[in-house]
Amino acid sequence: MIQVNPTPNAEAQPELNSQYDVIVIGGGPAGSTVAALTAEQGHDVLVLERAPFPRFHIGESLIPETYWTLERLGLLDRLKQSAFPKKFSVQFVSDGTKVSAPFYFDDHNPHESSQTWQIVRSDFDQMMLDNAKDKGATCHTSARVLDVIFDDAPLCPETGEPKGRATSVKVQLVNSAGEKETREITAKIIVDATGQSAFLATRLGLKKPDERLQKGTVWSYFKEAVRDEGRDEGATIIMQTEGKQSWFWYIPLPDDVVSVGCTGSMQYMFGNDRGTPEEIFQRELSRCPAMQDRLAPSERVADYLTTRDFSYRSQKAAGPGWMLIGDAFGFIDPVYSSGVFLALKSGELAADAIHDALQANNFSTEELSVWQPKYIEGLEMFRKLVYAFYTPGFSFGMFLKEHPQYRSNLVDLLVGDVFREGVGEIFDAMGEILPPSDRQPVITTT
Numbered sequence: 001m002i003q004v005n006p007t008p009n010a011e012a013q014p015e016l017n018s019q020y021d022v023i024v025i026g027g028g029p030a031g032s033t034v035a036a037l038t039a040e041q042g043h044d045v046l047v048l049e050r051a052p053f054p055r056f057h058i059g060e061s062l063i064p065e066t067y068w069t070l071e072r073l074g075l076l077d078r079l080k081q082s083a084f085p086k087k088f089s090v091q092f093v094s095d096g097t098k099v100s101a102p103f104y105f106d107d108h109n110p111h112e113s114s115q116t117w118q119i120v121r122s123d124f125d126q127m128m129l130d131n132a133k134d135k136g137a138t139c140h141t142s143a144r145v146l147d148v149i150f151d152d153a154p155l156c157p158e159t160g161e162p163k164g165r166a167t168s169v170k171v172q173l174v175n176s177a178g179e180k181e182t183r184e185i186t187a188k189i190i191v192d193a194t195g196q197s198a199f200l201a202t203r204l205g206l207k208k209p210d211e212r213l214q215k216g217t218v219w220s221y222f223k224e225a226v227r228d229e230g231r232d233e234g235a236t237i238i239m240q241t242e243g244k245q246s247w248f249w250y251i252p253l254p255d256d257v258v259s260v261g262c263t264g265s266m267q268y269m270f271g272n273d274r275g276t277p278e279e280i281f282q283r284e285l286s287r288c289p290a291m292q293d294r295l296a297p298s299e300r301v302a303d304y305l306t307t308r309d310f311s312y313r314s315q316k317a318a319g320p321g322w323m324l325i326g327d328a329f330g331f332i333d334p335v336y337s338s339g340v341f342l343a344l345k346s347g348e349l350a351a352d353a354i355h356d357a358l359q360a361n362n363f364s365t366e367e368l369s370v371w372q373p374k375y376i377e378g379l380e381m382f383r384k385l386v387y388a389f390y391t392p393g394f395s396f397g398m399f400l401k402e403h404p405q406y407r408s409n410l411v412d413l414l415v416g417d418v419f420r421e422g423v424g425e426i427f428d429a430m431g432e433i434l435p436p437s438d439r440q441p442v443i444t445t446t
């Protein structure tokens with residue numbers, strides 16, 4: 001059952017050394033991935049996670065391409081044995097009522113990687129962190145990083161280029177008796193995986209909001225809502241409301257619970273005294289008959305929760321001795337469920353770069369950002385797809401009627417196959433939907 005405040009484990013915290021090869025700040029999917037894969041290569045890794053675990057988190061729908069990192073992490077069997085609903089497809093409803101045919105992921109690629117899962121994040125993230133521990137990483141929860149310390153000014157004041165090397169972190173540890181202790185711990189490489197806190201990008205002034213996506217969300221959890229059957233039982237359904245000012249997600253979870261959230265522009269959702277989260281949710285629900293039908297027999301089992309202003313990217317992704325992964329580098333939008341996939345992928349790519357850097361004893365920006373141009377290219381595919389989704393008058397149904405040859409290209413993007421050569425061809429056909437380049441955030445990798 002989903003618990004917004006899960007009871008923390010009573011597990012004892014590990015003794016910490018004063019020095020590690022790698023410190024990972026944040027024990028979410030990105031941090032656990034980089035920690036597990038770096039420790040597996042024989043390096044000394046410390047994860048510092050501020051929350052007691054397990055902890056609640058939004059982000060419950062996976063996309064198929066997570067399969068490959070989960071396979072490398074050795075977690076596929078545990079997922080197959082879990083109670084997480086299997087997800088075979090995504091379906092879109094436009095204008096509150098017009099239901100399109102589902103996009104079945106295996107239509108295009110009949111391999112077991114085309115099936116993925118809807119996850120309860122407290123359980124999934126705990127499993128990921130335990131896996132990092134099993135592979136040899138030291139993981140301390142209730143450990144809030146207060147500062148990252150550089151041996152010189154982190155950025156050159158004139159050019160903004162990375163200058164000083166990140167050498168240590170200052171962390172506040174809380175032990176099982178609730179006693180606090182502040183420590184400084186050094187490392188050759190410091191990985192920021194702090195999610196939306198984007199600790200380093202914020203501290204270094206590198207975090208830039210995506211002006212085109214200033215969204216806000218209200219969501220909750222419902223028991224015994226209408227569910228489809230068979231292969232469709234675990235499908236994500238994305239429903240635009242009438243007038244297309246907002247959209248709902250419907251994500252089936254274990255124990256007959258569904259996660260239902262509504263996203264629109266911050267101004268539209270929350271501006272000018274728009275009411276309580278419940279009033280906002282109900283107002284949008286009244287514009288979405290298809291979701292009303294699904295929720296009619298259900299009972300709400302959690303409070304309404306909100307989040308906003310979550311679309312941003314850092315202008316740099318690495319500097320001497322530091323790198324950013326997952327949401328700590330950037331987050332686009334919830335609509336295509338790309339967040340956990342990108343967290344895992346960046347964690348995996350970063351782990352390989354860290355291994356090479358440690359072997360070469362080279363912690364320069366160049367060495368630590370070697371994986372990033374390709375990663376950013378893939379991430380930007382999702383951004384373009386998100387821009388298309390929010391473009392007034394655009395619908396994928398209409399687009400595919402005019403350009404049926406792009407159906408499998410679109411499915412490639414929806415499953416997360418965004419790093420393949422040529423996968424961006426669909427955007428040539430979308431032409432005018434894409435943003436002028438001067439409105440995209442300016443990002444450099446060096």
Ligand SMILES: Cc1cc2nc3c(=O)[nH]c(=O)nc-3n(C[C@H](O)[C@H](O)[C@H](O)COP(=O)(O)OP(=O)(O)OC[C@H]3O[C@@H](n4cnc5c(N)ncnc54)[C@H](O)[C@@H]3O)c2cc1C
Pocket residue numbers: 025026027028029030031048049050051057058059060061062063143144145146193194195196197199217261307310325326327328331333334337338339340341343
């Ligand atoms: C409304 C909404 C809906 C979403 N839905 C989906 C979805 O359906 N599917 C999907 O894939 N993604 C979704 N996402 C995105 C998803 O939640 C994130 O992309 C994903 O959690 C990123 O993982 P991460 O490891 O980078 O960060 P996180 O999971 O946020 O982990 C970061 C960790 O760092 C810790 N931390 C922060 N600061 C410090 C500090 N100073 N010291 C120590 N630890 C610290 C935090 O406690 C946290 O545990 C959604 C996002 C939003 C906003």
